[in-house]
Amino acid sequence: MSAGQQLLILAIPVLPALAFFVLALFGRLIGENAQYVAVFVNATAFIFSCFALFLVITDGPISFSVSWIDLGEGGSFSMGVLIDELAAVMIVVVTFVSLMINLYSGAFMEGDSRYAWYFAVLNLFTASMLGLVIAPNFIQLYVFWELVGLCSYLLIGHWFEKPAARDAAQKAFIVTRIGDAALLVGILIFWRATGTTSFAEISQAAQAGFIGGLLLTAALVLVFIGAVGKSAQFPLHVWLPDAMEGPTPVSALIHAATMVAAGVYLVARTYDIFVQSPAAMLIVAYIGGFTALMAATMALVKKDIKRIIAYSTVSQLGYMMMALGIGAYTAGFFHLYNHAFFKALLFLGAGSIIYAMTSYNIFDMGGLKRRMPITFWTMVIAGLSLAGIFPLAGFWSKDLIVAGAFEKHYYILFGMALVTVFLTAFYIFRAIFVAFLGEPRTEAARAAVDPPGVMTVPMVILAALSIGSGWIGTPVADLFGGFVTPSEFAAGVLAIEEHAFSYALAALSVAVGLAGIALAYAMYAPGREHVAESAYRRFRPVHAFLDRRWYIDDLYNATFVRGAMALGVAVREFDRRGLDGAVTGLGRAVSWTGERLRPLQTGGVQNYALFIVISVLALAAVVLGDALILAAGLLVLIILGSIAVGVRL
Template sequence: MLFLAAEPSAASTPTIDQAVLWAIMACPLVAWGLIALYLRKLPAIAGYTAILGIGAAMVLSYVTLFNVIDAGGGVAQYTHQWFTAGDLSVPIGVRVDGLTAVMLVVVTTVAFLVQVYSTGYMQGDHGYGRYFAHMCLFTTSMLGLVLADNLFQMFVFWELVGLCSYLLIGFWFHKPSAAAAAKKAFIVTRIGDLGLLAALLLIWTRAGTFDVTAIQEWAASGEVKSTIVTLFALGLFAGAAGKSAQFPLHVWLPDAMEGPTPVSALIHAATMVAAGVYLVARFFPVFEASADAANVVAWIGAITAILAATIALVQTDLKRVLAYSTVSQLGYMMLSLGALGYVAAIFHLFTHAFFKALLFLGSGSVNHATNTFDMRKMGGLRKHMPVTYWTFVIGSLSLAGIFPLAGFWSKDEILLDAWRHDRALWAIGAVVAFMTAFYMFRAIFLTFHGTYKGGEPVDHHDPDNHFHGDPAHPHESPWSMKGPLIVLAVPSIAAGWFAYDHMFKDFIEAALPHAGHHGSTFELGIAISSTIIALAGIGTAYAIYIRRWVDSASIRATFAPFALVFERKYFLDDLYEGLFVRNIFYRGWCRLLETIDRRVVDGIVNGTGQLGRAASSRLRAVQVGEVQSYGLGVAAGVIVIFIAVIVANPL
């Protein structure tokens, strides 16, 4: 049976009713069903339905969070039998602890604000109803991933998240660039998912369970060969590297900016790309038990962070600056997890979700006024868009790690963990902190300061155009878009204050007893040094783009080889295009597989169907409707059976 009676685990502390946890997933799922079946052609109602469904899930998520806080942490788990096949028994259930509660609040809060924002940003779009349906399905998938109590169930929702990402990145599928970006994201993330599938098979053959708690205890027991634990951990990390855009699978995320800006704010800043970080954190005891796997995570994270930061330095598209910033910050989180900074990584995931969603929505507000993301066509928007400007500055200061904003606290914890684990990791983190402050304020100065350059002219003959403003006279966005910016600015300022008196540390560590002693403490030396580094980055951007003490063109000319490498994204896209798209041998191999699939596989399947159809057309002639003919057939059959029995058993 699908649902059987279940009781919370004996070790559970929270007393939240499992009906509430299932309802968190059900609310956006019901909204998706209503929109997909009945409301797609009623845009306004579709939007309000999505807001209502996700809003209800948000309220229940906060109820869950406060329940876990009141209980002092701990784990509550409700498991039911899903299906059994031989020795394979797969459960379905929900699990809530501090980590789950934090992720639920992050996902639903950002999703709710993005839906409100979308009612203004997507107004007039031909796919308005379809857009909200996809967003509801994505939110359901992400919530299912967060609540899953076993790896098999987690994998199912993991793939649904990937499907929704494909649908939303390619939302404007009539644009070749959007269709190509959707395919690229789907294919690249599938490469990582193969590693996760391998980990799924490995854990079943070695541990005989998919349960999260059981796997954590299995890894922490010390009774398993270190090679097996390492292989399992690397399989998990492969899946995480795909979803969280870690080197060398990071190439899909910047192209994913082809989707609508609210999609970027939700999926590619706050939720889906954080799924990989969540996966590694959920199975943190596995990486803690394998030093080799932890080091791989730390160094891949460090490489990703600095690689993406250097590329962001030379971007001229505001949204792509934020995209590479996201890749870099995800690398920061992975670096922290590899350095066994479990609490710091989750804390940065928590704070980053708010200020990065704010920045993406701010870029959408700018686009709404100028019809472009090209910073070279902007400038001077500060006086035209004061709300967008100041909220964007708040998000950038938080991302740069300036006291006392949220990013200051979480970034410093990561740098402190890196300092204690490996000074080389700390050095990379410090360099990335300087670059982050520099490229974010470069974006601010190019976009909001100076003189306005006119934006992008509107093609009113384009049937898919839904831009209603006048780029020559930019103006502030409507309240449906300004409101979420103001709301998100609050946690971008204050979310870091949960670090006070170890509040966040104690809450998160209670979710994972094996993670004890992996929460950072505040150290003044790290805080001062990181603040000086961030201020140096801001000051450098100010000197170049406001005071113009040094000309940016001359800097580029001086460092032309590096600038070329950064602008060409380290030639990785060119390498992948050459190896997997244009390579004659690879294309020939793909053509061979396509031929086998079409001629052999499809031939057998279609041939079987054609054979059955031909046989039935011949046998159809036997059905003549004459009783005498049927009687003759029955008699003939009896005689044939009698003869067969005699032959088989002679007297």
């Protein structure tokens, strides 16, 4: 590995970070040209990433590091780069999606008052994610992990003039922070037990028995809680739908490549450690499976197109977690890779609609098929891919996960996954049918047109990838499966065996998906509104339950938020009454005592001299005290008497 190559690889995260500083410092000067800086930087980073991928394919994993903090006896931390097959694919995906979104944002954010700042943070976001992906140890990962959280906060709250955006940004920050705290504790446990933070070394230490049993499971669950927070898994999923308040391209970036993928990536990255605790793996699998089903049901009844897609993200991330949990490592990461493309596309399509008519509500739309053909067809492609219809990208990875659950005998998870497939197909095509078919419902929908080329080009490119990105993982030529594999150790622990591609299972999942689309057509196609209406009447309590997000947000409001508020009020009252009172009381006491003692300061020189003499006598009495108890008592009497008289004067 030559120095030049190292420099090139370092440039991948450093270039966007540099762009951040340039745009943040000289944003006013650069103005609208910020988009060109951002696109150029991202294109360069993408090319470098492809180069890194090529290097990994030809020469194997890249790894180098420098010493960062030396604690002497306490060990040391290093900063470094670790790009194995997993990270190589990830950085290509991240830089590519980021490039597309930077292109798209140039037009979408036109006229924004903080245009350059938007691009600055977008680039910092990309840089943080890249830094996270190439981190070889927990400490470095945690640093970039926090940076990712900060950037998401800044971007979700980009339009902070809107109270909803402000609240959403804070919610995202605080909820993910719960996970971050758990992650930090997990990291500390690992460090304490094994004396290292490097992923590989922790895995080796665990194999050697330095950490094991309950402690290992606890640490892994804590790390997983960090991933749960970032990847919006149950029970910390509540921030992601609210995060829709940010600009739509940001949602695309968060959902496709940078933020939520970090959680799944963390589990994949630490897979060698996770496989050593079957309990932790089970937790990952069931949390993932449950989240997938739950988020899918929530998406059924939403009217806001961005929220439908947001819940779909939560659901798909649940799939990935489930896949990792049941040991289908390649399938889970393959889904992450495919998902990045079609989910980015879905958001960009939603963004196009919003750009055209400034409304999020699908029931305000209608008939957009004729007005926005490019958006319509790309959305259909993305929807089919999401629903897992053969032969689009989503099919290959989703089928792998479903088949994996069946073959590894997790029948409950298999059932959940299959139901989720059905629901996914239903809700995404409900949105598409309502928004694009039929007659326009509002004036805005009637006047909507396709966005300018700079926005449609990324959509078309992503549509092409939504169709084709999965083809590198087909059973005919499983390039992906042969490239991103669990380590030999993990494969050994999981006892992974080759399964032949099951045509029956594939047909089943496609059939279920098609059934979902058919149901959506039956209920929401033009002229069939009465079907949906009657279904709504019949299942009103269920609808309310789903629309209120299973009352989970309300539960959190009633318990944690109220509890925190009550605690805050209690603390404020304690501060005001207790502490403030104590301080004021102390001040008053001192002031009162001073007022009482003030007469002692007569200003008369001889008075002072008298006190000096008396003090000398008192000291003398103390010194001679032992032998002269009687005399001392006499002296004290004299002194007290004289002080009393003196004070009275």
